[in-house]
Amino acid sequence: MTGGILAGLRIVEGSAFIAAPLGGMTLEQMGADVIRFDDIKGGLDNDRWPVTRDGRSIYWAGLNKGKRSIAVDLRKSQGRELLTALITAPGEGAGIFATNMPARGWLSYEALSAKRADLIALNIVGARDGSAHVDYTVNAITGFPMVSGPVGHDGPVNAVAPPWDIATAYAGAMAILAAERHRTRTGEGQRIVLPLQDMALAATSALGYIGEAVINDIDRPRLGNEIFGTFGRDFRTSDGRHVMICIFSDRHVDALAAAGSFKQAFAAIEQKHGIDLKSDAGRWHARNALCAIIEPWVAAHTADEVAGALRKAGALWAPYKTFRELAHDKEAVVGNPMFTVLDQPGIGRYPVAATPLQFGAFERASPRPAPVLGQHTDEILSAILGLPAHEIARLHDQKVVGGPK
Amino acid sequence: MTGGILAGLRIVEGSAFIAAPLGGMTLEQMGADVIRFDDIKGGLDNDRWPVTRDGRSIYWAGLNKGKRSIAVDLRKSQGRELLTALITAPGEGAGIFATNMPARGWLSYEALSAKRADLIALNIVGARDGSAHVDYTVNAITGFPMVSGPVGHDGPVNAVAPPWDIATAYAGAMAILAAERHRTRTGEGQRIVLPLQDMALAATSALGYIGEAVINDIDRPRLGNEIFGTFGRDFRTSDGRHVMICIFSDRHVDALAAAGSFKQAFAAIEQKHGIDLKSDAGRWHARNALCAIIEPWVAAHTADEVAGALRKAGALWAPYKTFRELAHDKEAVVGNPMFTVLDQPGIGRYPVAATPLQFGAFERASPRPAPVLGQHTDEILSAILGLPAHEIARLHDQKVVGGPK
Numbered sequence: 038m039t040g041g042i043l044a045g046l047r048i049v050e051g052s053a054f055i056a057a058p059l060g061g062m063t064l065e066q067m068g069a070d071v072i073r074f075d076d077i078k079g080g081l082d083n084d085r086w087p088v089t090r091d092g093r094s095i096y097w098a099g100l101n102k103g104k105r106s107i108a109v110d111l112r113k114s115q116g117r118e119l120l121t122a123l124i125t126a127p128g129e130g131a132g133i134f135a136t137n138m139p140a141r142g143w144l145s146y147e148a149l150s151a152k153r154a155d156l157i158a159l160n161i162v163g164a165r166d167g168s169a170h171v172d173y174t175v176n177a178i179t180g181f182p183m184v185s186g187p188v189g190h191d192g193p194v195n196a197v198a199p200p201w202d203i204a205t206a207y208a209g210a211m212a213i214l215a216a217e218r219h220r221t222r223t224g225e226g227q228r229i230v231l232p233l234q235d236m237a238l239a240a241t242s243a244l245g246y247i248g249e250a251v252i253n254d255i256d257r258p259r260l261g262n263e264i265f266g267t268f269g270r271d272f273r274t275s276d277g278r279h280v281m282i283c284i285f286s287d288r289h290v291d292a293l294a295a296a297g298s299f300k301q302a303f304a305a306i307e308q309k310h311g312i313d314l315k316s317d318a319g320r321w322h323a324r325n326a327l328c329a330i331i332e333p334w335v336a337a338h339t340a341d342e343v344a345g346a347l348r349k350a351g352a353l354w355a356p357y358k359t360f361r362e363l364a365h366d367k368e369a370v371v372g373n374p375m376f377t378v379l380d381q382p383g384i385g386r387y388p389v390a391a392t393p394l395q396f397g398a399f400e401r402a403s404p405r406p407a408p409v410l411g412q413h414t415d416e417i418l419s420a421i422l423g424l425p426a427h428e429i430a431r432l433h434d435q436k437v438v439g440g441p442k
Numbered sequence: 443m444t445g446g447i448l449a450g451l452r453i454v455e456g457s458a459f460i461a462a463p464l465g466g467m468t469l470e471q472m473g474a475d476v477i478r479f480d481d482i483k484g485g486l487d488n489d490r491w492p493v494t495r496d497g498r499s500i501y502w503a504g505l506n507k508g509k510r511s512i513a514v515d516l517r518k519s520q521g522r523e524l525l526t527a528l529i530t531a532p533g534e535g536a537g538i539f540a541t542n543m544p545a546r547g548w549l550s551y552e553a554l555s556a557k558r559a560d561l562i563a564l565n566i567v568g569a570r571d572g573s574a575h576v577d578y579t580v581n582a583i584t585g586f587p588m589v590s591g592p593v594g595h596d597g598p599v600n601a602v603a604p605p606w607d608i609a610t611a612y613a614g615a616m617a618i619l620a621a622e623r624h625r626t627r628t629g630e631g632q633r634i635v636l637p638l639q640d641m642a643l644a645a646t647s648a649l650g651y652i653g654e655a656v657i658n659d660i661d662r663p664r665l666g667n668e669i670f671g672t673f674g675r676d677f678r679t680s681d682g683r684h685v686m687i688c689i690f691s692d693r694h695v696d697a698l699a700a701a702g703s704f705k706q707a708f709a710a711i712e713q714k715h716g717i718d719l720k721s722d723a724g725r726w727h728a729r730n731a732l733c734a735i736i737e738p739w740v741a742a743h744t745a746d747e748v749a750g751a752l753r754k755a756g757a758l759w760a761p762y763k764t765f766r767e768l769a770h771d772k773e774a775v776v777g778n779p780m781f782t783v784l785d786q787p788g789i790g791r792y793p794v795a796a797t798p799l800q801f802g803a804f805e806r807a808s809p810r811p812a813p814v815l816g817q818h819t820d821e822i823l824s825a826i827l828g829l830p831a832h833e834i835a836r837l838h839d840q841k842v843v844g845g846p847k
Contacts, residue, residue: 042620042621042623042624043623055649062648067620081691085722086670086672086722086723087653087662087671088671088723089657089658090658092723095650095654099648099649100648102648146802165778165779169694169756170760171688171690173669173686173688174686174760175760177676177684177685177763178760178768178771179768180763180764180765180767180768181602183764183765184764184765185599185602186590186591186595187592192676192678193667193676193684194592194599194667195590196590196603196605197589197590198584198601198605198645198649199649200605200608203605203645204612207609207616208468208799210612211468211616212801214619214620214623215447215448215619216801217623218447218448218619218623221623225803227801228802229800229801230800231799234774235795238768238778238780238781238795239780239797240608241603241765241795242795243464243504243505243507244505244603245500245501245504245505246492247765247768247769247775247792247793248786248789248792248794249492249500250764250769251766251793252500252790253492253494253495253500254766255766264578266492266501267490271597279598280582281578281579281582281598281600283579285459289574316489317489317490317491318493321491353576355578355579355580355582355583357582357583357587357588358582358584358585358588359589359655360646360651360661360662361585361655361659362585363583363643363646363651364655364656365656369643370643373640373643374570375640375644376643381653384653384657386656387656388647389647389653390640390643390644392644393613393636393640393644394613394634394635394636395635395636397632397635398621
């Protein structure tokens with residue numbers, strides 16, 4: 038609906054939770070017209086937490102910004118027929134369907150592509166065998182929970198930010214563009230299957246964890262907040278704040294040395310341990326010695342003092358924040374042009390992010406509120422499916438479709 | 443190089459670490475020709491851990507599979523001219539550059555687009571002001587570390603799997619396809635800027651954390667392994683294994699009740715607490731009561747018994763695994779058609795993942811080994827830049843380019 042880089046594309050989305058809605062919103066924030074359909078009573082995530090004090094879902098609002106919403110009774114055959122017509126409607130940029138609902142019966146690729154042969158359908162599934170999975174169950178088998186969390190902790194530590202849902206959202210959006218490219222060139226549509234579990238396993242493989250386990254025949258131990266194979270850890274300031282300090286390159290060694298006047302101390306470490314702090318392996322082997330120097334320095338200064346010194350020296354570091362601190366942070370949110378304070382109907386005013394991508398040929402569009410359930414039912418039935426007003430009224434009367442009163 | 447959905451595209455990549463190399467590899471695994479250039483001595487991540495016992499980087503191998511490698515002395519003007527010619531080489535699917543190196547001087551969009559006006563250049567940066575960041579520093583400000591890890595833990599808990607690097611990789615690959623679509627339609631190239639920090643902040647916003655903090659004016663507490671706003675947690679079996687058990691829908695309530703014969707106990711919870719376990723809020727409010735039923739059942743059975751019952755009932759669950767267990771797991775890796783046992787030169791044989799995407803119109807290509815540094819220097823100089831053999835020999839002699847002996 039905006040004039041972004043994907044203007045002219047239309048994606049119909051049958052979704053819930055994170056991966057599929059975030060993938061659709063990603064395309065919307067680049068200018069595609071994204072229509073989410075839901076059951077007339079709302080989908081599985083309609084009331085999902087976090088919610089406002091009177092029960093409105095902040096979660097749903099966050100993942101459906103800028104989409105158009107149509108609400109249909111999914112148990113009625115007439116409702117299913119309307120959605121089939123919407124998914125397979127003609128038009129060059131239309132005929133794209135993304136879902137994490139079971140792709141069976143009327144929502145199967147076979148049924149839908151019978152109505153539009155060049156349909157592109159993205160099916161996000163749990164595991165490749167079709168079994169149900171969510172980020173939390175997928176993450177359990179990756180191995181990461183057994184090495185996350187404090188050293189000495191017994192048992193798994195789950196991820197709070199769902200890494201595999203987020204990756205699946207972007208990979209799915211990318212796959213739609215790849216398939217649309219192929220369709221533009223050949224006229225051919227296709228089904229794309231993306232299992233959440235395979236997404237997680239492919240990333241775990243790419244990051245070297247499976248290779249390390251097989252080749253070195255070891256299980257990496259739990260390392261707390263230390264970054265494996267180089268230097269990085271959290272430190273506590275005199276006023277009880279926490280900072281993350283890392284070294285990833287020569288420049289970061291010098292900057293950290295300058296920030297804390299560690300030049301001689303670092304040289305002494307190199308001599309004593311016979312290592313080079315300008316190599317990953319050197320830093321990793323000398324990490325305890327490095328901490329013994331950095332820890333008292335951070336502990337003797339306030340967060341402001343530490344921040345000032347690290348920033349001035351160009352070190353690789355960051356302060357830890359809580360969500361509430363982040364929400365009011367001048368640099369990251371309040372003064373960040375990616376954010377706009379939106380009035381989300383039924384919820385209120387708060388800063389909301391646009392796409393993180395800045396395309397040189399387009400102005401970044403401001404984020405738009407999420408729709409109310411069924412907000413665009415009538416305009417979609419009229420403009421896309423060509424239904425006359427009396428027919429739309431009949432569908433409402435028969436409770437085949439719904440929308441806000 | 444393979445016959446995938448992106449055959450005919452060529453991306454030149456100047457990269458290190460995770461986001462940029464993983465983005466390039468993602469496109470390669472869909473059939474694009476991806477050429478990674480590195481300094482003749484290897485890039486910042488050439489020896490990055492994990493490494494084999496004799497110091498070969500398993501990390502580098504994991505993130506550069508199937509690419510072609512050209513090694514050039516980046517400090518020599520002749521080396522920079524060769525790479526400029528490579529990045530801006532003619533051809534319909536060529537003229538695409540992805541980098542997380544500083545886009546200054548010869549690598550700036552201005553300098554490169556002067557040689558090819560329709561260049562597409564993706565610049566992955568740390569923060570929007572150009573300052574350096576890695577996943578660990580970006581994650582610190584998102585708020586997630588302060589709510590991750592065991593209840594009662596004091597201080598931040600970092601993510602081990604880098605969520606923002608992974609998201610940036612896929613978002614960057616997606617952005618390249620969007621820009622290439624625009625170029626095909628209009629002839630216009632462009633620069634795309636993607637800040638790692640904005641990627642993390644946009645996802646944190648989408649997931650509702652900033653909205654919750656502002657609207658409800660609270661900081662969500664640390665919840666350990668519990669899933670906020672529904673039901674999910676880890677449990678320990680009689681033989682000391684861990685399983686994740688979740689409820690996200692009505693079906694999962696019934697399945698869990700069937701697996702553990704909890705039907706009456708669940709009904710008693712609903713009556714006593716006056717809640718409905720088939721609602722998110724009901725499960726969340728009754729989570730301690732649910733745990734009091736599930737915990738002793740899991741603790742009284744072995745992992746095999748628990749797995750058998752949960753699987754049979756169709757519950758939403760997963761066993762936790764270590765990386766080594768995962769690497770040898772029959773279902774997830776050994777018998778998963780996404781994986782191929784590759785012989786990675788210098789490292790050895792281990793299972794390696796292809797793309798998790800299954801495109802209906804293409805066979806999924808098997809993963810290919812990562813190149814040795816400079817493995818394709820000569821073929822690239824010859825086939826793409828059209829240099830004769832004697833000129834290539836001279837470049838080697840003058841140490842402008844490098845390659846394996």
